[in-house]
Amino acid sequence: MKVRDVMTKQVSFCYPDTTLDKAVQSMTQKSCGFLPVVGEGGNVIGVLTDRDIALALGTRNRKASELSVWDIMTPKLFTCTAEDDIHSVLTTMRMSRVRRLPVIDTEGAPIGILSIDDIVLGAKEHSLSKDVSYKDVEDTYKSICGYTKARGAQPRVAA
Numbered sequence: 001m002k003v004r005d006v007m008t009k010q011v012s013f014c015y016p017d018t019t020l021d022k023a024v025q026s027m028t029q030k031s032c033g034f035l036p037v038v039g040e041g042g043n044v045i046g047v048l049t050d051r052d053i054a055l056a057l058g059t060r061n062r063k064a065s066e067l068s069v070w071d072i073m074t075p076k077l078f079t080c081t082a083e084d085d086i087h088s089v090l091t092t093m094r095m096s097r098v099r100r101l102p103v104i105d106t107e108g109a110p111i112g113i114l115s116i117d118d119i120v121l122g123a124k125e126h127s128l129s130k131d132v133s134y135k136d137v138e139d140t141y142k143s144i145c146g147y148t149k150a151r152g153a154q155p156r157v158a159a
Helices: 020-030 048-058 086-096 116-122 133-144
Strands: 034-037 044-049 100-104 110-115
Touching: 020 034, 034 110, 044 048, 044 100, 044 110, 086 116, 086 133, 100 133, 110 116, 116 133
Parallel strands: none
Antiparallel strands: 034 044, 100 110
16 A cells, blocks of 8 residues: 555645744644645645644743744654555654654655544555555554553653
């Protein structure tokens, strides 16, 4: 299974100088909690999540209209392409502990979003050849959440 088979093809994004109130408005209109941040050249330079916004507004004494995406975006970027195999993307999600990835073209421009939810909906009950199994997804969820058998689920620590 390839990323292109399950990714969300309609991608919303924002710019570094977008204010948080505008980003929240976009997330609300598009019913999403994740926006790739696109730089001047049209390539993805970071991501913004609803969690990033909540933490910024909860810890800073400023209005959403006073903060830009640049002030709080996650600059550590993990991406995938439409041609990537789902198993390699699950490895990226496990290792980086992220639930969503921008899907980019060869120039680095956003062409979609891949979420763990997209993969769950495309998963097969049992792994057949190159398809993804529920166990693959379960293992990825556990890694993202920091779950260990001995300690149970561990909360994710903000970077």
